[in-house]
Amino acid sequence: MKNIALRSVSAVVLSSLSLFTFADNIQLGPRPFYLVDDMDKSPLKTRLESCESGPFKKSEFSIGHRGAPMQFPEHTRESYIAAARMGAGILECDVTFTKDKELVCRHSQNDLHTTTDVLAYPDLASKCSVPFTPANPDKNEEAKVECRTSDFTLAEFRRLKGKMDGANPMATTPEDYMKGTPGWRTDLYASRGTLMTHAESIALFKSLGVKMTPELKSPAVEMPYQGFSQQDYAQKLINEYKAASVAPQDVFAQSFNLSDVKYWISKEADFGKQAVYLDSRMYDDETWRPSASDMKALADSGVNIIAPPLYALVTQNNSKEMVPSEYAKLAKNAGLGIITWTLERSGPLVNGGGWYYQSVQDATNNDGDTFKLLDVLAKQVGVKAVFSDWPATTTYYANCMGI
Incomplete structure (x- = not known):
């Protein structure tokens, strides 16, 4: 009731x-x-x-x-x-950035083709760094595609839906390419995937x-990107916690790039105390x-x-x-x-x-x-x-x- x-x-x-x-x-x-x-x-x-x-x-x-x-x-x-x-x-x-340098949650800057339905939108798929090329089963050649968050503005990113990470490398159509969920996972809960x-x-x-x-992901684009340096990137991540009034002790900022961790230690000591070196x-x-x-x-x-x-x-x-x-x-x-x-x-x-x-x-x-x-x-x-x-x-x- x-x-x-x-x-x-x-x-x-x-x-x-x-x-x-x-x-x-x-x-x-x-x-x-x-x-x-x-x-x-x-x-x-x-x-x-x-x-x-x-x-x-x-x-x-x-x-x-x-x-x-x-x-x-x-x-x-x-x-x-x-x-x-x-x-x-x-x-x-996991933090990466869009074409207009807005921070978004994606495991990699260049994984939209395997973790979202971007290939279902022809106008967006055409903007991918590597547009979809069908596999050639006769020559055992896999499909080629690479779609980056930096290929799209935040407004375009918001059109996408998350899907289970996976792809069919021998697909000859974008639709079949997106059907690659590993058998030990499931698509039962993938009807909604709010990015x-x-x-x-x-x-x-x-x-x-x-x-x-948050993990500051390695950019797939060359840095600085349109004047946006690696240090700007690392700082913007911290700034968004400050803007939301999140206590530093509640944040474990991570990076595989030791220079990012040292940046936080040097420039944002309160957050740097528990920064994580991956x-x-x-x-x-x-x-x-x-x-x-x-x-x-x-x-x-x-x-x-x-x-x-x-x-x-x-x-x-x-x-x-x-x-x-x-x-x-x-x-x-x-x-x-x-x-x-x-x-x-x-x-x-x-x-x-x-x-x-x-x-x-x-x-x-x-x-x-x-x-x-x-x-x-x-x-x-x-x-x-x-x-x-x-x-x-x-x-x-x-x-x-x-x-």
Whole structure:
């Protein structure tokens, strides 16, 4: 009856009420319980089983990576709200910019062709940096296309709808190209995919009562872009939090570009204190190895939080058990806080888990091993938080372990 009564309330008020009322009513859904059931017998499984009745609450250990993109189009209003409902205490807007230099939430400046329906609009598709060229199956040549946020004004960007990230590389039509959702995701919740500006994401996150972790994405265009420098870009991101009166302690600005992090440390000290250096050195350069001097140099430069991929923090011992890696030990010894990415982005784990699990493949053979990895990261590595494509899992673990 309550829901019927609310129908008479204006749409704006109803939206605000709906965001407010679920803040303390976390809904994890079946996946965490499925993963616990799938675990091999162990003390960890027994402990996790003991928590099945909850109650569950929001946790800052749980970061919604692009929202909840296992089932919702990434970086959309719907994806963000789903992640908050699953108890993610921190949400991520990957930040890039449009042709008119407005900040928007997209994982990459040049991913509109795989994450939105841009190819459904001929007038917009014709403006893509690389317009659609059909695949040639006879020659085994894949389709070619590249659509950037910088190809479009903000007004044009707003015409688009988010879709599940994926593409059919052997498509001969734009329509077929957009039909490439991986089988372990779903299009059931992709009928709406409301794209957002960075400023809109801030307003939404405030209403959801969560902290925020924007990532300044590497531009696909040459910088400076129409007089817009990399420093202007980094500063504009921070300025939008200031304009919204967001406390610096509620923002974890991220970048793979160490110069961006050092810029924030130097120019915006309050925000720079918890700026996150996303570390990709272990896969950018196969010869790179972590060292104590390297970790100390990062700490001495003012970096307080480092964020490598999952596999960089774990390895396996002679008994094929997951244990902390040398990287993890050196980072911890240098006093660096550690965040990692991305849990539940690998699909089924029956074949070793794929890229994110490459250092512990022999210790990974079922979906329940998600919790085994999470437990090592939390208890042995000591991570501060974990990005996940389905935050209910990290929320469940954090609640069960009292994090």
